[in-house]
Amino acid sequence: MGERSKKVDCELSSDQQEKALALLAAKGDGDAFRRLLEHHYDMMFRVAYRFCGHREEAEDIAQDVCVSLPKRLKSFNGDAAFSTWLYRVVVNACKDASRKKVTRQRLYSDYAEVDMLRREAAHDEHIQMEWLRNTMMDLPEDLRDVAVLVVGEGMSHAQAADVMNVKEGTISWRVSELKKALRRLAEETA
Amino acid sequence: MTDKLEKLEELFGSQDVTPRKEAKAEAFSAAIQAFELEKSSEYFQGNESGVRLNQQGGEMKPLSKWRRMMNALNSRFTYGLMGSASVAVLALVVVGPNMTDCCVMMSPANQNNGLIRLQSKRKRLQKRQFVRRCKP
Numbered sequence: 001m002g003e004r005s006k007k008v009d010c011e012l013s014s015d016q017q018e019k020a021l022a023l024l025a026a027k028g029d030g031d032a033f034r035r036l037l038e039h040h041y042d043m044m045f046r047v048a049y050r051f052c053g054h055r056e057e058a059e060d061i062a063q064d065v066c067v068s069l070p071k072r073l074k075s076f077n078g079d080a081a082f083s084t085w086l087y088r089v090v091v092n093a094c095k096d097a098s099r100k101k102v103t104r105q106r107l108y109s110d111y112a113e114v115d116m117l118r119r120e121a122a123h124d125e126h127i128q129m130e131w132l133r134n135t136m137m138d139l140p141e142d143l144r145d146v147a148v149l150v151v152g153e154g155m156s157h158a159q160a161a162d163v164m165n166v167k168e169g170t171i172s173w174r175v176s177e178l179k180k181a182l183r184r185l186a187e188e189t190a
Numbered sequence: 191m192t193d194k195l196e197k198l199e200e201l202f203g204s205q206d207v208t209p210r211k212e213a214k215a216e217a218f219s220a221a222i223q224a225f226e227l228e229k230s231s232e233y234f235q236g237n238e239s240g241v242r243l244n245q246q247g248g249e250m251k252p253l254s255k256w257r258r259m260m261n262a263l264n265s266r267f268t269y270g271l272m273g274s275a276s277v278a279v280l281a282l283v284v285v286g287p288n289m290t291d292c293c294v295m296m297s298p299a300n301q302n303n304g305l306i307r308l309q310s311k312r313k314r315l316q317k318r319q320f321v322r323r324c325k326p
Contacts, residue, residue, distance in 0.1 A: 066221035182194035
């Protein structure tokens, strides 16, 4: 089976190669699965980190995605590029994690200790990065997706639209909304 | 307005987004474990994908008899049933039989009439036999 996934390397372009690897992994090829992880783990972590702003949390999200991947791969039918599909999975996982986090924060908001720890961490971090994190956290969820994909990952509007399963026009509109939101936030902080 | 977007882009660019090696290794081992678990659960289910996996591993484990029969029959049976039903409907449409006779024959009132007719016929027969016997 490993031989089959190596053969895939020689014969196909990178997009087709990934698709073929994903389909092989979905059929139970361990070698193909390992190679997919190696290719994409960094991207999973990067998107998660940019989305949530915490290293540990991003590691947790990336790990969750990796663990759920064997099951999810069965729903990959090869219609879109594998990386587009995986971006979608990661962005959804980030959204889920952020919703859970909001619930958790509501649960623990009474604990002054948590707040103190957070303040200490903020003090240690670089001010610019703190601004980035706060700005990202203040943005609505859909604008945060766009910020990560278009600004962070450098995707075109069309690519981001593919990942988020919306029209390209929606992404363009969200980018303009993002600009407005950033201006509003800047005014508020000033 | 665009300044902020540029600042965002710049900061995203300067952000250290390299994952820790330990976290990566941990995620890999957890994922591979999940992969093996998923694979084995499919193997034990004995479904179609289970067979595929066994074939990949070089060993064949046939499906249960019932499962094989269902696999073989399922599509044939369904398509056969659908085909014969559509042929029957088409035939009825083409021939266009007068169904009112059937309905009349099947109605309870008609069934009662038949019974009465049968009884009167029997009586007539009995009468005729009696007359024959009485004839010198």
